[in-house]
Amino acid sequence: MPSNHFSRREFLKRNSLTGLGVVLTPSLVAKTVEHTTTAPPFSLAEPPALMGGKPVRTKAWPTWPIWKPETDEKQLLEVIRSGVWSRAAVVTEFEAKWAETVGAKRSLAVVNGTNALITALMQLDIRGGDEVLVPPYTFIGTVAPVIATGAMPVFVDVDPETFQMDPAKIEAKITPRTKAIIPVHILGLPANMPSILAIAKKHNLVVIEDACQAHMAEINRQKVGTFGDAGCFSFQNSKNLAIGEAGAIVSNNDLFMDKCFSYHNYGNPFGMASGVIGAGTIIQGNKQRITEYQAAIGLAQLKRLDAETTLRNENAAYLKAKIEKIPGIVPYKLYGNVTRAAFHLFPFRYKKEGFKGLSRDTFLKALSAEGIPCSKGYATLNNMPYLNDAFQSKNFRQLYPKAQLDFKNYVERNHCPQNDRLCNEEAVWFTQNMLLGTKADMDEIANAIEKIYTHADKLLSVK
Secondary structure, eight states: OOOOSOOHHHHHHHHHOOHHHHHHOGGGSOOOOOOOSSOOOOOTTSOOGGGTOOOSOOSOOOOSSOOOHHHHHHHHHHHHHHOOOSSSHHHHHHHHHHHHHHTOSEEEEESOHHHHHHHHHHHTTOOTTOEEEEOSSSOHHHHHHHHHTTOEEEEOOEETTTTEEOGGGTGGGOOTTEEEEOOBOGGGOOOOHHHHHHHHHHHTOEEEEEOTTOTTOEETTEETTSSSSEEEEEOBTTSSSOOBSOEEEEESOHHHHHHHHHHHBTTOOTTOOTTOOSSOOOSOOOBOOOOHHHHHHHHHHHHHHHHHHHHHHHHHHHHHHHHTTSTTEEEOOOOTTEEEOOOSEEEEEEOGGGGTTOOHHHHHHHHHHTTOOOBOOOOOSTTOHHHHHHHTSHHHHHHSOGGGGOHHHHHHHTOOHHHHHIIIIIEEEEEGGGGGSOHHHHHHHHHHHHHHHHTHHHHTTOO
16 A cells, blocks of 8 residues: 555545445445636646645545446345355456456455465475575565565566666576566556566576456456466556456466465365365365355445556656656556556656755645645665565575675665665555546646646755
């Protein structure tokens, strides 16, 4: 979750309206926000809101997740009234429709995107002693699964223009221990999969796509998540397809998917229904099953996903064209083969020299005061204490040489200067729900940034 400049009350409100609570409590069903088709009168002469001026925007933004009782509740209520709540036919239906949506042969629903990655790693035989290449510009949910298997995460720096793992930096990080690459389509922008796949093939490496933020994104008309050995998705509450908590694995490899199914059901044989006992457990497993009512929520959300993705892309392109003209604002860049992005987040780089030296923190405060929610995004993931905590565990100390677990040396080996610059100085995000507004809403974002640019010298005095 991005660290937006909301009040704690608003933050809790936005994140408490999850799945079933929204459905069963009519008072919590968010009302559709009405938007005007044209922006209100705007003047650059108006002082910044952070200094007492009138904010550019005072209206609410589109809420998320969206729930429409008249169209969304029928199947969910049928499931609840049936008493069949554990994994059964509705989960199977959701899996089939998700596989069809992304263009994969098979899909398996699991409890969240993090455990989708754990399951995929385990069934592709990634274990202790192995190294897995990951980008540093991502959520902890990418790296935690690597550690959970006992493998060692190795960080590959990013291309700051695209925010993605830089293929040109991959081969320098490959060692005899390297067994897999996890490219992350972070922010909903596709990674450079053709280049990454070519390197993986050359070095005989497994590729697991973290597409947790990239529902419906495409490279050359092919959906992300279907390029590697496996693709993993998240349906957490903030995601573009929101269930509250859930995830999925997709693949065209039947044997791999059979093993994933067994693993997610305690290691019992593929196809065994939940709750069946006495058939014999065949592999090491876990319990990763989702419920029937989660699947019903997912099916309702899936009906709108394509149209919402189109709207996000249209508004992102419109907003990018407006703000890239402002000095000091450098919007995301898509690789030339990207035919569709997901825009779970709209990112740009903030160059303070274009704003007379105004710090990013003050820029964010000023933008928030103008009624534009924003975030500086991720902190550096490749030097956090969780890594050292793992290295000091009994398992890691038994699996790896002492020198490899020296945290100071590890941080030096995994230094990613481009990522440092993004995290500590430049990155700014807008959340995906903002892109579900109108062109007038995008105008207000651009107007707010231009207003801050115009008054940057005055804002230098703000502490």
